[in-house]
Amino acid sequence: DHDDGHEENNSKMTKVQRAAWILEDAVGGKCFDWYPESVAARRTFLLMRRREYWYDKAILVIFLLGFMEVPLWCDCSATFIFKSGKERCQVDGVVYLSGLPQIPPGFGVMIELACMTVIWLKLRTEKKLQ
Numbered sequence: 001d002h003d004d005g006h007e008e009n010n011s012k013m014t015k016v017q018r019a020a021w022i023l024e025d026a027v028g029g030k031c032f033d034w035y036p037e038s039v040a041a042r043r044t045f046l047l048m049r050r051r052e053y054w055y056d057k058a059i060l061v062i063f064l065l066g067f068m069e070v071p072l073w074c075d076c077s078a079t080f081i082f083k084s085g086k087e088r089c090q091v092d093g094v095v096y097l098s099g100l101p102q103i104p105p106g107f108g109v110m111i112e113l114a115c116m117t118v119i120w121l122k123l124r125t126e127k128k129l130q
Helices: 002-010 015-027 039-068 105-129
Strands: none
Touching: 015 039, 039 105
């Protein structure tokens, strides 16, 4: 089985497969002067498209997290406990928050790590395509 997969990765696409790829790009408004001939290149390209989808979502989550993450100047000692802004972020009796619910720092870090992993995978695949 391992040999078959390796052989398939080194195999060339048929003319119909390449034409389908070119047509797919044309319908999407893209045009390239050259298309690779290997099946592995096509698989990497399709993987890149899937990762681009999740990359866009990860960027949006990181952006939104910036509004809901507990600021550094707040009490971050309760890493995984939900607390109100009044409990967590008072400075001289005044609460300096937007009023949005705050995500505990531990959960925020976990979400950021997941998003950064998605971003890293997309960038690694993009580099492989170049």
